[in-house]
Amino acid sequence: MHLHAAEKIWLRAGVIMLGCFMAIITVLALVDGVVPPSSGTTIDPNLVSKTPPFDHPGLHRIGDHEYEAYYVAQVFSFTPSEMHLPVHSRVVFYVTSPDVVHGFSVPKTGINVMVIPGWVSSVRYTFHQPGTYLLLCNEYCGASHHLMSGKIIVE
Numbered sequence: 001m002h003l004h005a006a007e008k009i010w011l012r013a014g015v016i017m018l019g020c021f022m023a024i025i026t027v028l029a030l031v032d033g034v035v036p037p038s039s040g041t042t043i044d045p046n047l048v049s050k051t052p053p054f055d056h057p058g059l060h061r062i063g064d065h066e067y068e069a070y071y072v073a074q075v076f077s078f079t080p081s082e083m084h085l086p087v088h089s090r091v092v093f094y095v096t097s098p099d100v101v102h103g104f105s106v107p108k109t110g111i112n113v114m115v116i117p118g119w120v121s122s123v124r125y126t127f128h129q130p131g132t133y134l135l136l137c138n139e140y141c142g143a144s145h146h147l148m149s150g151k152i153i154v155e
């Protein structure tokens with residue numbers, strides 16, 4: 001097979017760039033300690049509705065102004081859809097999904113995690129301001145994805 005000289009140049013350039021990108025990614029992963037999660041909590045996605053505490057999702061008080069919130073994200077809703085919290089609450093959100101990948105995002109708070117079936121995602125946040133916070137799915141999960149939302153009401 002005969003390759004034109006220009007094709008050989010572009011082929012070599014592409015291979016060199018690919019090698020550089022792979023080297024950069026490897027070095028950055030080693031320097032920053034980027035590794036896949038290995039100590040994450042897992043759950044059988046087929047048994048979410050039967051596995052405590054996700055069999056009764058909601059808010060659980062664990063201390064003075066400290067709470068754990070358990071959510072189930074499923075096509076096309078969050079359970080519970082509305083949650084009430086006192087102001088200055090420190091909350092650890094635990095979220096899982098029995099069906100497809102979802103997002104769990106509360107705009108303007110820094111709460112933003114990907115919810116993957118078989119895994120329990122968690123994020124901490126302290127609500128210092130009263131108000132109604134919108135809970136959104138920010139990962140496309142199907143035809144009615146745009147309707148998937150909830151509320152966190154801080155009083």
